[in-house]
Amino acid sequence: xxxxxxxxxxxxxxxxxxxxxxxxxxxxxxxxxxxxxxxxxxxxxxxxxxxxxxxxxxxxxxxxxxxxxxxxxxxxxxxxxxxxxxxxxxxxxxxxxxxxxxxxxxxxxxxxxxxxxxxxxxxxxxxxxxxxxxxxxxxxxxxxxxxxxxxxxxxxxxxxxxxxxxxxxxxxxxxxxxxxxxxxxxxxxxxxxxxxxxxxxxxxxxxxxxxxxxxxxxxxxxxxxxxxxxxxxxxxxxxxxxxxxxxxxxxxxxxxxxxxxxxxxxxxxxxxxxxxxxxxxxxxxxxxxxxxxxxxxxxxxxxxxxxxxxxxxxxxxxxxxxxxxxxxxxxxxxxxxxxxxxxxxxxxxxxxxxxxxxxxxxxxxxxxxxxxxxxxxxxxxxxxxxxxxxxxxxxxxxxxxxxxxxxxxxxxxxxxxxxxxxxxxxxxxxxxxxxxxxxxxxxxxxxxxxxxxxxxxxxxxxxxxxxxxxxxxxxxxxxxxxxxxxxxxxxxxxxxxxxxxxxxxxxxxxxxxxxxxxxxxxxxxxxxxxxxxxxxxxxxxxxxxxxxxxxxxxxxxxxxxxxxxxxxxxxxxxxxxxxxxxxxxxxxxxxxxxxxxxxxxxxxxxxxxxxxxxxxxxxxxxxxxxxxxxxxxxxxxxxxxxxxxxxxxxxxxxxxxxxxxxxxxxxxxxxxxxxxxxxxxxxxxxxx
Amino acid sequence: xxxxxxxxxxxxxxxxxxxxxxxxxxxxxxxxxxxxxxxxxxxxxxxxxxxxxxxxxxxxxxxxxxxxxxxxxxxxxxxxxxxxxxxxxxxxxxxxxxxxxxxxxxxxxxxxxxxxxxxxxxxxxxxxxx
Numbered sequence: 001x002x003x004x005x006x007x008x009x010x011x012x013x014x015x016x017x018x019x020x021x022x023x024x025x026x027x028x029x030x031x032x033x034x035x036x037x038x039x040x041x042x043x044x045x046x047x048x049x050x051x052x053x054x055x056x057x058x059x060x061x062x063x064x065x066x067x068x069x070x071x072x073x074x075x076x077x078x079x080x081x082x083x084x085x086x087x088x089x090x091x092x093x094x095x096x097x098x099x100x101x102x103x104x105x106x107x108x109x110x111x112x113x114x115x116x117x118x119x120x121x122x123x124x125x126x127x128x129x130x131x132x133x134x135x136x137x138x139x140x141x142x143x144x145x146x147x148x149x150x151x152x153x154x155x156x157x158x159x160x161x162x163x164x165x166x167x168x169x170x171x172x173x174x175x176x177x178x179x180x181x182x183x184x185x186x187x188x189x190x191x192x193x194x195x196x197x198x199x200x201x202x203x204x205x206x207x208x209x210x211x212x213x214x215x216x217x218x219x220x221x222x223x224x225x226x227x228x229x230x231x232x233x234x235x236x237x238x239x240x241x242x243x244x245x246x247x248x249x250x251x252x253x254x255x256x257x258x259x260x261x262x263x264x265x266x267x268x269x270x271x272x273x274x275x276x277x278x279x280x281x282x283x284x285x286x287x288x289x290x291x292x293x294x295x296x297x298x299x300x301x302x303x304x305x306x307x308x309x310x311x312x313x314x315x316x317x318x319x320x321x322x323x324x325x326x327x328x329x330x331x332x333x334x335x336x337x338x339x340x341x342x343x344x345x346x347x348x349x350x351x352x353x354x355x356x357x358x359x360x361x362x363x364x365x366x367x368x369x370x371x372x373x374x375x376x377x378x379x380x381x382x383x384x385x386x387x388x389x390x391x392x393x394x395x396x397x398x399x400x401x402x403x404x405x406x407x408x409x410x411x412x413x414x415x416x417x418x419x420x421x422x423x424x425x426x427x428x429x430x431x432x433x434x435x436x437x438x439x440x441x442x443x444x445x446x447x448x449x450x451x452x453x454x455x456x457x458x459x460x461x462x463x464x465x466x467x468x469x470x471x472x473x474x475x476x477x478x479x480x481x482x483x484x485x486x487x488x489x490x491x492x493x494x495x496x497x498x499x500x501x502x503x504x505x506x507x508x509x510x511x512x513x514x515x516x517x518x519x520x521x522x523x524x525x526x527x528x529x530x531x532x533x534x535x536x537x538x539x540x541x542x543x544x545x546x547x548x549x550x551x552x553x554x555x556x557x558x559x560x561x562x563x564x565x566x567x568x569x570x571x572x573x574x575x576x577x578x579x580x581x582x583x584x585x586x587x588x589x590x591x592x593x594x595x596x597x598x599x600x601x602x603x604x605x606x607x608x609x610x611x612x613x614x615x616x617x618x619x620x621x622x623x624x625x626x627x628x629x630x631x632x633x634x635x636x637x638x639x640x641x642x643x644x645x646x647x648x649x650x651x652x653x654x655x656x657x658x659x660x661x662x663x664x665x666x667x668x669x670x671x672x673x674x675x676x677x678x679x680x681x682x683x684x685x686x687x688x
Numbered sequence: 689x690x691x692x693x694x695x696x697x698x699x700x701x702x703x704x705x706x707x708x709x710x711x712x713x714x715x716x717x718x719x720x721x722x723x724x725x726x727x728x729x730x731x732x733x734x735x736x737x738x739x740x741x742x743x744x745x746x747x748x749x750x751x752x753x754x755x756x757x758x759x760x761x762x763x764x765x766x767x768x769x770x771x772x773x774x775x776x777x778x779x780x781x782x783x784x785x786x787x788x789x790x791x792x793x794x795x796x797x798x799x800x801x802x803x804x805x806x807x808x809x810x811x812x813x814x815x816x817x818x
């Protein structure tokens with residue numbers, strides 16, 4: 001599937017066609033979007049009434065694109081004596097520099113027209129094709145065209161103006177030009193979005209009259225980001241390309257929520273998910289702690305600020321619960337959707353504690369751990385007080401209102417959780433990986449309690465609870481016949497007996513009995529789950545298995561990165577390297593940008609990973625995947641003030657060095673080299 | 689006459705320490721305008737002010753003050769409904785009924801003190817075994 005040109009900055013982004021035009025229908029995600037609202041749905045350029053043809057598109061930066069165009073209606077570029085350049089950068093809206101060049105020996109008279117219109121659709125409306133309830137208006141003031149939408153006191157506006165004189169009407173701008181031979185003409189078009197109330201910027205990035213000033217600032221910010229990240233050196237150029245692509249995409253996905261004092265955290269993905277998600281922001285932060293630890297601290301602070309404080313059925317909120325998703329659009333505003341914010345997930349709360357501990361182990365930032373003590377305790381309390389819906393000592397989930405989410409785990413599609421025979425279980429559901437996260441949260445919480453909060457009694461209690469949970473889990477979830485852990489328990493406490501990738505997350509959390517680890521690894525690397533590229537979400541042979549089913553057979557890169565981490569945790573270095581190699585090989589075929597998911601087809605059959613047909617790319621936790629895989633290949637593990645390195649490289653990488661890894665040790669380098677016999681040679685890390 | 693807003697601030701002042709605000713430092717000013725809950729207030733004369741100062745969770749409430757780190761402007765009628773949970777603060781903000789100037793984080797932390805929509809929702813399940 002060909003990707004449309006996209007540029008973005010935070011939660012403002014533009015998706016257009018290859019000419020730079022926007023002609024959105026009510027259901028497709030093209031347009032200028034900001035704070036989950038479409039602020040421009042039509043933006044079409046014509047010259048003498050004709051549409052233009054694309055010669056080339058240059059993605060200059062993630063926030064800037066240049067389109068080279070020529071007039072003409074057919075597919076053949078006859079007589080291109082005129083060329084048109086549109087250079088567009090996104091900011092608080094966007095800034096477009098439109099240049100017309102006359103290459104002819106004769107002068108020309110031209111009518112340039114920009115059509116502009118807006119439907120002010122909520123992103124949810126674009127997804128689900130809903131009707132608007134408010135009314136539209138437009139005004140022309142001092143050459144500025146203002147497009148607006150109003151429903152009661154809810155108001156969103158787009159203001160557009162040109163630096164060159166033109167005729168402005170309610171539907172756009174008309175320029176009448178006379179161009180002498182070999183001359184050119186340029187105008188700047190500015191599009192500025194505004195919403196009243198919540199997101200009114202208190203510190204504008206730049207004066208809207210001087211839009212172009214923002215660009216060098218964003219360029220510098222990207223340069224600094226790339227300079228500050230650890231440097232990768234290795235003999236595999238594809239891996240270097242993948243790493244660089246990931247760093248740039250991660251920079252693009254940075255989002256500064258109003259509560260983080262200007263700091264950024266990873267938004268979940270473009271275009272549907274440019275907002276704060278508890279699960280996605282935490283998992284991406286976990287993947288990237290060794291590379292960009294500041295994403296973790298911002299994620300923790302922002303999610304703590306929004307931590308649930310009351311029981312609110314509409315939002316599935318409880319005291320201590322970490323939010324699922326925050327949205328700023330019309331449907332949230334009128335409480336037609338519960339995303340203000342919505343709390344319906346069962347994993348982000350324990351994962352919040354897991355991230356806090358992992359972040360401290362790398363950064364040594366005990367000040368943040370002290371600062372978030374209350375929130376971390378609230379999160380740990382939530383596990384037993386609010387998440388145990390069945391009273392059986394396990395986290396389970398069930399939405400309280402129709403508007404909530406049915407599946408509140410990462411596999412959140414309707415058919416993701418099924419028995420071996422394909423039936424769907426009733427609610428509440430206690431998926432297995434949630435219990436692993438709860439176990440890990442208690443173990444890590446105990447470490448923080450001892451180390452930072454100086455509460456040994458609490459630490460002892462958490463450890464006792466963790467040990468008891470592990471014991472019970474290994475009894476209640478173990479499917480004796482198949483020799484693996486059940487995907488879930490259903491509302492009656494019966495095992496949902498499917499073999500799934502979730503067992504890999506259990507290794508990561510450490511809840512798997514040591515004696516059973518080998519059996520679990522055999523399943524993960526066996527023919528039912530292992531496709532050759534990665535571990536499938538659901539095993540072949542399960543009734544609902546489908547190699548292109550969203551959560552029932554596809555391979556998810558992020559899922560595999562955590563499985564690789566789990567394999568390392570239990571000492572299966574070669575298997576972890578094999579997972580890394582499969583996913584990184586796939587990344588190379590996707591030009592360094594891993595999709596959200598790809599088909600679970602056997603590698604030897606398709607030879608090429610088949611991308612799942614989804615519009616979301618880049619996706620944050622796919623972007624973070626190569627970084628976590630680098631960590632697992634190098635075997636990086638903080639230990640006190642030191643960083644342990646214990647590499648295991650897959651075939652295809654002879655040597656690898658990661659330089660200036662930030663952390664409590666300052667900056668350190670890690671190296672790995674394959675030995676002639678295929679086994680890796682260990683090299684000690686040296687402080688830089 | 690004591691309305692929900694007065695009761696809310698009165699109770700807040702007596703609370704002393706509020707763990708939900710332990711990370712907050714600063715003063716919030718609430719400008720409560722007379723007028724109905726669906727529109728603008730009646731201007732400066734009709735504004736009732738409250739100052740809530742938080743220092744590491746220690747709360748003081750005052751009716752006057754000079755500086756504030758964040759100012760929240762909203763109709764008195766709507767604020768009455770926010771403190772009883774009939775309306776949600778974030779949703780009202782997105783609808784343009786409530787505007788925040790200055791530090792938005794203070795307000796995000798503060799809105800966690802407001803109750804959920806009545807009738808009081810019930811806890812979904814009993815506590816687990818320990």
